[in-house]
Amino acid sequence: MGLPNGVHHLAIATRDMKAQLTFFTQVVGMELEALYWMHGVENTVHAFLRLGDTCSLSFVQAPDMASIEPVMGVSHPGFSAGSVAPGAMQHLALSVPSEVELLALRDRLRSHGYWVAGPVNHNLCKSMYVQAPEGLVLEFATEEGAIDTEQWIDPAVVAFCGISPSELEGFMRPPPFQSQGGKVSQPPPNTRPNFVFTGEWAPRGEAFFQLTDAQIAAALDSPTPPVPKRRPAP
């Protein structure tokens, strides 16, 4: 209980929502499913593109993103093996159902003038790589069957990462946790890495840490879609 079972959405920053939506719908072929003001954030646009039945690829465009410059080797890797700052996304890999569809997608990308590397066979998947707008390094991958951990957890890499045999056992079989039904109280916000509120958000951020769960929900809940449902014609 309490185990994540998939990606709901990945949110990527953009300064040009229309350019990203154009690429992912017209070039890649994904469908736009939501485009609205981000809840609780002034003048900030949130978009969702359908990614299978239960997942979305999302973009966020805030006004100050227009003046934040990407830095190759810091915020962006430039290519699929490039370095970035810890915690930054190195690349984004999206699933494609089969190798036939991977090649069809490559045709689609190339017909729009995009240079594509691959597919290459990694054994655990076959992948191809393309540069999306704003320096987003994109991989499309297809795999057949689950990964065999016996063949894909390399003892040399385990040792390189400073992981002991007992820690490895714990990583592969995490300890169970008995649900408390949501009754565990909030720890002090400075006890672990936590949100960092910068600029004009700083004072509001400090106040945010003092709110109860009910107050946070009352402040941020947006249970109604932004556009009223059309009534069917009589």
Ligand SMILES: [Fe+2]
């Ligand atoms: Fe990858």
